[in-house]
Amino acid sequence: MTSNALLCFCGSQQPYADCCEPFHLKTKQPHTPEQLMRARYSAYAVKNAVFVRESYAKEKQAENSISEIKDFANSCRFINLTVLDSGYNDETGFVTFKAHYFYQDLYCQLAENSRFIKEDGQWRYLDGEITPVADIKVKRNDTCPCGSNKKYKKCHSV
Ligand SMILES: [Zn+2]
Ligand SMILES: [Zn+2]
Numbered sequence: 001m002t003s004n005a006l007l008c009f010c011g012s013q014q015p016y017a018d019c020c021e022p023f024h025l026k027t028k029q030p031h032t033p034e035q036l037m038r039a040r041y042s043a044y045a046v047k048n049a050v051f052v053r054e055s056y057a058k059e060k061q062a063e064n065s066i067s068e069i070k071d072f073a074n075s076c077r078f079i080n081l082t083v084l085d086s087g088y089n090d091e092t093g094f095v096t097f098k099a100h101y102f103y104q105d106l107y108c109q110l111a112e113n114s115r116f117i118k119e120d121g122q123w124r125y126l127d128g129e130i131t132p133v134a135d136i137k138v139k140r141n142d143t144c145p146c147g148s149n150k151k152y153k154k155c156h157s158v
Pocket of ligand 2: 144145146148152155156
């Protein structure tokens with residue numbers, strides 16, 4: 001790994017080229033629900049709405065349009081992902097995670113226990129149970145909640 005390699009958006013501390021990018025390029029398939037979950041988060045960060053949609057279970061694809069996924073991805077600044085727990089068997093799996101992002105001037109945490117199923121030999125995202133976390137309104141002179149110790153206006157502010 002070279003020092004200027006782009007680190008993956010999913011928080012793995014691996015280069016994007018060795019982590020989620022091969023899944024986005026479809027040169028590799030995720031072997032575990034956690035890999036798929038990470039690839040979905042990274043896909044939001046790089047605004048790859050097609051990947052996000054295709055990684056849904058077939059029955060869920062109709063209700064998640066590419067334009068809606070794109071609108072959401074475009075209106076957020078994604079900070080990081082924390083995978084708290086995950087597991088799987090031959091047919092189903094789960095990932096418990098927290099995703100951190102800004103939506104306008106709100107700092108948001110998505111805490112979810114998500115379910116995955118295998119379809120045609122591939123892991124797909126079925127649905128998730130969300131634990132409500134209050135969004136935090138950030139003002140320009142506040143310390144940025146991303147952990148940079150900079151003021152919000154000099155960091156993640158739009
Ligand atoms: Zn990754
Ligand atoms: Zn920040």
